[in-house]
Amino acid sequence: xxxxxxxxxxxxxxxxxxxxxxxxxxxxxxxxxxxxxxxxxxxxxxxxxxxxxxxxxxxxxxxxxxxxxxxxxxxxxxxxxxxxxxxxxxxxxxxxxxxxxxxxxxxxxxxxxxxxxxxxxxxxxxxxxxxxxxxxxxxxxxxxxxxxxxxxxxxxxxxxxxxxxxxxxxxxxxxxxxxxxxxxxxxxxxxxxxxxxxxxxxxxxxxxxxxxxxxxxxxxxxxxxxxxxxxxxxxxxxxxxxxxxxxxxxxxxxxxxxxxxxxxxxxxxxxxxxxxxxxxxxxxxxxxxxxxxxxxxxxxxxxxxxxxxxxxxxxxxxxxxxxxx
Amino acid sequence: xxxxxxxxxxxxxxxxxxxxxxxxxxxxxxxxxxxxxxxxxxxxxxxxxxxxxxxxxxxxxxxxxxxxxxxxxxxxxxxxxxxxxxxxxxxxxxxxxxxxxxxxxxxxxxxxxxxxxxxxxxxxxxxxxxxxxxxxxxxxxxxxxxxxxxxxxxxxxxxxxxxxxxxxxxxxxxxxxxxxxxxxxxxxxxxxxxxxxxxxxxxxxxxxxxxxxxxxxxxxxxxxxxxxxxxxxxxxxxxxxxxxxxxxxxxxxxxxxxxxxxxxxxxxxxxxxxxxxxxxxxxxxxxxxxxxxxxxxxxxxxxxxxxxxxxxxxxxxxxxxxxx
Numbered sequence: 001x002x003x004x005x006x007x008x009x010x011x012x013x014x015x016x017x018x019x020x021x022x023x024x025x026x027x028x029x030x031x032x033x034x035x036x037x038x039x040x041x042x043x044x045x046x047x048x049x050x051x052x053x054x055x056x057x058x059x060x061x062x063x064x065x066x067x068x069x070x071x072x073x074x075x076x077x078x079x080x081x082x083x084x085x086x087x088x089x090x091x092x093x094x095x096x097x098x099x100x101x102x103x104x105x106x107x108x109x110x111x112x113x114x115x116x117x118x119x120x121x122x123x124x125x126x127x128x129x130x131x132x133x134x135x136x137x138x139x140x141x142x143x144x145x146x147x148x149x150x151x152x153x154x155x156x157x158x159x160x161x162x163x164x165x166x167x168x169x170x171x172x173x174x175x176x177x178x179x180x181x182x183x184x185x186x187x188x189x190x191x192x193x194x195x196x197x198x199x200x201x202x203x204x205x206x207x208x209x210x211x212x213x214x215x216x217x218x219x220x221x222x223x224x225x226x227x228x229x230x231x232x233x234x235x236x237x238x239x240x241x242x243x244x245x246x247x248x249x250x251x252x253x254x255x256x257x258x259x260x261x262x263x264x265x266x267x268x269x270x271x272x273x274x275x276x277x278x279x280x281x282x283x284x285x286x287x288x289x290x291x292x293x294x295x296x297x298x299x300x301x302x303x304x305x306x307x308x309x310x311x312x313x314x315x316x317x318x319x320x321x322x323x324x325x
Numbered sequence: 326x327x328x329x330x331x332x333x334x335x336x337x338x339x340x341x342x343x344x345x346x347x348x349x350x351x352x353x354x355x356x357x358x359x360x361x362x363x364x365x366x367x368x369x370x371x372x373x374x375x376x377x378x379x380x381x382x383x384x385x386x387x388x389x390x391x392x393x394x395x396x397x398x399x400x401x402x403x404x405x406x407x408x409x410x411x412x413x414x415x416x417x418x419x420x421x422x423x424x425x426x427x428x429x430x431x432x433x434x435x436x437x438x439x440x441x442x443x444x445x446x447x448x449x450x451x452x453x454x455x456x457x458x459x460x461x462x463x464x465x466x467x468x469x470x471x472x473x474x475x476x477x478x479x480x481x482x483x484x485x486x487x488x489x490x491x492x493x494x495x496x497x498x499x500x501x502x503x504x505x506x507x508x509x510x511x512x513x514x515x516x517x518x519x520x521x522x523x524x525x526x527x528x529x530x531x532x533x534x535x536x537x538x539x540x541x542x543x544x545x546x547x548x549x550x551x552x553x554x555x556x557x558x559x560x561x562x563x564x565x566x567x568x569x570x571x572x573x574x575x576x577x578x579x580x581x582x583x584x585x586x587x588x589x590x591x592x593x594x595x596x597x598x599x600x601x602x603x604x605x606x607x608x609x610x611x612x613x614x615x616x617x618x619x620x621x622x623x624x625x626x627x628x629x630x631x632x633x634x635x636x637x638x639x640x641x642x643x644x645x646x647x648x649x
Binding site for chain 2: 059062073088089090091092094095096098100103104105106107109117118122143151153164167168171251267305
């Protein structure tokens with residue numbers, strides 16, 4: 001394989017505790033050594049439950065937050081090494097779409113201005129052509145081009161999400177972080193937005209890092225999937241393989257929670273005991289061991305952290321992933 | 326929009342009437358009356374006092390007094406001052422208005438200019454050493470009584486250092502034929518201490534409002550999205566974030582607009598500033614009913630106007646309000 005579009009290596013993001021008694025408390029390990037690649041025109045689904053660090057991964061890659069350690073190479077160049085001016089320029093190629101369609105649009109800017117702003121900053125079109133380009137983008141995301149003089153509050157959640165997509169597309173990115181872009185939408189609208197994202201990918205060859213907690217959504221859009229637990233990737237591989245034959249006990253538990261349309265299906269629900277542990281004080285060894293239902297769980301799980309290793313088509317971080325549950 | 330404005334204005338008018346009635350009644354409920362004091366000072370006979378009471382209409386039942394006051398007010402006549410007889414209330418108020426406008430306008434300008442700038446700075450540098458120190462300093466000033474701070478500043482800059490005048494608005498020894506420039510400079514020198522005092526004690530509110538409002542906006546996704554598009558940080562801060570963090574500050578400005586006219590009773594007293602604040606304070610001391618009522622009505626009209634203007638500003642600033 002040639003060099004991937006985006007290569008993330010050993011990304012770490014720790015939040016220092018702040019406030020009273022701050023010096024005594026350990027940092028919150030939101031992201032604790034995450035590596036993956038995204039190829040051109042590919043979608044990597046990043047899944048995990050709330051608080052596992054998946055959104056932090058997306059924001060840290062784009063340098064919306066500073067990483068504690070690690071590196072990101074974009075189109076072969078070190079993205080984390082860029083200085084202010086070069087970074088602003090490079091940002092044109094990497095965009096983000098947010099979960100909350102309400103806070104993601106500036107309430108005091110018409111959507112036309114919001115979409116045009118990025119084009120103007122990066123001088124992507126002569127001034128006179130910008131309105132026509134905005135209109136074309138609105139059409140491309142399935143909105144009436146006449147909407148450009150309206151304000152965000154005049155739109156529904158699904159429409160707002162399309163505006164957010166148009167705004168990201170305006171700077172002609174090669175890579176978009178989709179941070180739970182459909183989680184706040186109705187199921188019918190979800191499907192429309194997912195289809196739009198898939199169409200855009202087919203037409204423009206854009207790559208996505210698709211962050212989600214819903215495996216059904218990831219199944220629809222992602223070519224490959226990475227499952228996160230407590231700041232680390234525990235299993236990654238082609239979507240079909242991982243979802244059909246999950247190897248990590250956590251992935252199995254996640255999958256067992258996905259509703260199945262057929263009410264007569266016999267299935268086993270794996271209910272994990274307890275809550276996810278605090279990322280400021282993760283369990284020793286395998287961070288999943290206190291909740292792990294795997295029958296072969298042993299002392300090694302509590303002392304030695306499992307590394308990702310190849311099992312079939314996927315990579316799994318579990319000492320007992322090869323053995324039958 | 327027109328309907329909203331008409332309704333809002335009617336509301337303000339009704340409130341104004343209610344406030345005026347309350348003022349009128351409350352004032353008569355306070356013990357003492359204007360002539361008691363005059364009589365105490367001057368050894369007047371009981372008959373003479375009664376005659377004066379009758380002359381000012383204070384011996385009438387309160388309802389009669391009220392109707393005659395309303396009749397006069399509707400004709401634009403707020404009556405005659407008892408203490409400064411026979412000066413009209415409107416003349417007194419107008420003569421004090423420029424000084425109050427000058428002090429109040431300067432203070433509003435300084436408070437909001439500096440307060441917004443520092444609040445934005447604090448929000449951008451949140452949790453830094455500078456942010457913490459600005460919070461401590463501004464809250465300390467906020468906690469000081471304005472008259473006390475005024476006295477301290479007057480003592481230090483006026484008496485110890487002999488740098489600035491501590492009372493009045495003009496230097497009485499200044500040559501009346503002095504040039505325009507010299508006279509303006511003289512007024513400005515007199516303005517410094519009262520203006521600084523009032524600004525210092527009110528600055529914290531604007532800073533806190535602006536800091537909090539901006540922090541709330543800065544963590545919204547559209548700010549991140551703007552940054553992610555490579556928009557320069559200055560533009561992200563002012564065009565995207567700050568414009569959305571202006572509403573609480575505009576509300577505060579509407580609330581404080583009466584300061585323009587009323588100034589501060591305490592600070593005007595401390596510095597003998599010839600504004601409406603000291604006029605009102607003197608009138609209260611003298612139970613000068615017509616003057617108290619006149620100044621209080623002016624302030625309540627200002628409060629209502631401030632609220633109305635703030636609502637209009639929201640309307641102009643926020644497309645969501647415009648729609649509703």
